[in-house]
Amino acid sequence: MKNNFKKLLSLLLVSLMLTVLIPGSAWAFEEIIEPTAAPLNPAFVQYWDDVKSGTLNTSTNDGHSRGYIPPPLQRYEGVVETTTASSATLPASYDLRDTGRITDIRNQGDYGSCWAFASLASLESYLKQDTTVDLSENNLMWNSGFDGTPDDGGNYSMATAYLARWSGPVSESSDPYGTPKKTGLAADYHVQEVESIPNLPSAIKQTLMDGGVLYTSMYSVPLDSDEYFNSDNAAFYYDGDEEPDHDVAIVGWDDNYSSSNFNKKPDGDGAWIIRNSWGSDWGDGGYFYMSYYDSYAGSNVTAFHNAQATDNYSRIYQYDPLGNISAMGYPDGDNTAWGANIYTATASDNLTALSTYALTPGTTAEIKIYTDVNDGKPNSGTLRATQTATFQRSGYYTIDLDNPVGLVAGQKFAVVVKFRTPGTNESVPVESRVAEYSSAASANPGESFTSNTGTGGWYDTSKKDNSNVCIKAFTQSRDTFVNCLYRTHVQDQGWQNLQSNGGISGTFGQSLRLEGIEIKMDTSGYDLGIEYRTHIQNQGWQDYRSNGEMSGTTGESLRLEAIKIQLTGADADQFDVYYRVHAENVGWMDWAQNGTEAGTAxxxxxxxAIEVQVLPKGSAAPGPTAQPYLENN
Known part of the structure; x- marks a missing residue:
């Protein structure tokens, strides 16, 4: 009995010692919970049922091709926009044909490419405020990356994926319509935003006036029917419940267009002016009027109203070439979830922007950027930037970072986003493999993750339908940015690898002293240098060293106790240098700035350990600044 008691007492003592000696983080464990996936869009399911049963018609009785495929993720329309201009402030009629903001009517011929024509008509119209372009629908329909052929059709989501990954657009002259598939063409523009417009007349009208033509979907079978289509007036009104099968474009409206112009009389006046892709010998020179009361008036309205020069960024990091196909989340009812991607920098650039999808109107994205992250833990490493963005409308958006993050080639970094999506718990946009639609989707372990807390429990989305989180990262070369590089000499380890603006150099939790440090600026376009002095055991403050020279000692077993860092050069007044240290018995101290002491005396x-960041003058400090230095008098 006594022996058993002694054994038990020994175990308790060992447990107590381990509890004291092992850091709390080593014990921390957060359960990994598999997220739920958004259900398939019922219209998508019905579409494939029709395909498999042989009941889907791909052309009208008159032989005109259609081609709209419902996307797998149902578009969320549950939040009403309240900040758009009221109808009272908008003109009673408006027609882009009168403004010159429209390109010529096209003919899709035998292909199911209406979606490509409607998408690029919107983009061409947006660009026409400055220049006239003819973009290649051929390249889009052949190089969408999705299953099927150009005969099988597509949708706004597929067009967005093609543009967002920088596969296009390309010019019509480089890839003419009706020619065989052509690959390897460089995009003429980079599209960084595609906006979903709510089915609200005032929102549609204002967006059309501001940016040009808008993509929309309709049910087109009745265009062959005298019951629904008045060919003399090119007036169309359908009041049934068949699903959309064709994409067209809105080019204007007329609030006073008489209901008597329609064969089947709607409940009131008013019509959208619609551009079709069946050639100029159809309808009213290729156009027709759709009643405001049509079952699909204002359906799937999408604005491709963004085009930037192709030198806007130097690199794109992405795992989701097929874009937003599904969504993941957690059934806890708070409409939030975290998504993250871990990337490895291929060049020493500056991370300046990221992009993602807002799944519902009013989506909020709380962004965090980490560098030097550990495998499978996106929120490990050093937190380098935080930012929040809110999107009034759903769609695809790019967010420029207020403070660019310097990256070093080979460095792992993570973009972590907390998505808050009013109206749905499947908050994280993902690319997923869906049979017969996106079978080319592929995912590698260790790249994309979701979490229900954002602090741990990261679920690797490659395990679920080969899914990737839809977060892209964009970098720019350092021609117009500054970067700080530094390394430390650590007891028993020697010189460490160089760290970049915000990385951790040294160790903590190992009781190893810093003995020396080298700091230099990596800049282009600025007259900017750096100097620093250290307080050394038994020696006190040393003279300033600069631009990569060593401050401290090696081979003498002397510890660094404090440091001062300041910028030099003609452009020093344009930047602030922040630095903080990890001190024995203290831990991480607050941030010092521009030559003040950091450490202890x-x-x-x-x-x-030490972190250094050089930021534009006036930027917010990376963290608390109250107590960077302690002195024992």
Whole structure:
């Protein structure tokens, strides 16, 4: 009995010692919970049922091709927009044909490419405020990356994916319509935003006036029927419940267009002016009027109203070439979930922007950027930037970072986003493999993750339908940015690898002293240098060293105890240098700035690690600044 008691007492003592000696983080464990996936769009399911049963018609009785495929993720329309201009402030009629903001009517011929014509008509119209372009529908329909052929059709989501990954657009002259598939063409523009417009007349009208033609979907079978289509007036009104099968474009409206112009009389006046892709010998020179009361008036309205020069960014990091196909989340009812991607920098650039999808109007994205992350843990490493963006409308958006993050080639970095999506718990946009639609989707372990807390429990989305989180990252070369590089000499380890603006150099939790440090600026276009001095055990403050020279000692077993860092050069007044240290018995201290002391004096405490950041003048400090230095008088 006594022996058993002694054994039990020994185990308790060992447990107590381990609890004291092992950091709390080593014990921390957060359960990994598999997220739920959004259900397939019922219209998508019905579409494939029709395909498999042989009941789907791909052309009208008159032989005109259609080609709209419902996307797998149902578009969310549950939040009403309240900030759009009221109808009272908008003109009673408006027609882009009168403004010159429209390109010529096209003919899709035998292909199911209406979606490509409607998408690029919107983009061409947006560009026409400055220049006239003819973009290649051929390249889009052949190089969408999705299953099927150009005969099988597509949708706004597929067009967005093609543009967002920078596969296009390309010019019509480089890839003419009706020619065989052509690959390897460079995009003429980079599209960084595609906006979903709510089915609200005032929102549609204002967006059309501001940016040009808008993509929309309709049910087109009745265009062959005298019951629904008045060919003399090119007036169309359908009041049934068949699903959309064709994409066209809105080019204007007329609030006073008489209901008597329609064969089947709607409940009131008013019509959208619609551009079709069946050639100029159809309808009213290729156009027709759709009643405001049509079952699909204002359906799937999408604005391709963005085009930037192709030198806007130097690199794109992405795992989702097929874009937003599904969504993941957690059934906890708070409409939030975290998504993250871990990337490896292929060049020493500056991370300046990211893009993602807002799944519902009013989506909020809380963004965090980490560098030097550990495998499978997106929120490990060093937190380098935080930012929040809110999107009034759903769609695809690019967010420019307020403070660019310097990256070093080979460095792992993570973009972590907390998505809050009013109206749905499947908050994280993902690319997923869906049979016969996106079978080309593929995912590798260790790249994309979701979490229900954002602090741990990261679920690897490659395990679920080969899914990738839809977060892209964009970098720019350092021609117009500054970067700080530094390394430290650590007890028993020697010189460490170089760290970049915000990385951790040194160790903590290992009781190893810093003995020396080298700091230099990596800049282009600025007259900017850096100088620094260290407080050394038994020696006190040393003279300033600069631009990569060593401050401290090696081979003498002397600890660094404090440091001062400041910028030099003609452009020094345009930047601030922040730095913080990890000190023995203190831990991470607050941030010092522009030559003030960081560390301790009079305690005999060693420095164990350091972070340095150079930021544009006036930027917010990376963290607290109250107590970067302690002195024992």
């Amino acid at each position: 009079g305690f005999g405490y060693r420095l164990e």
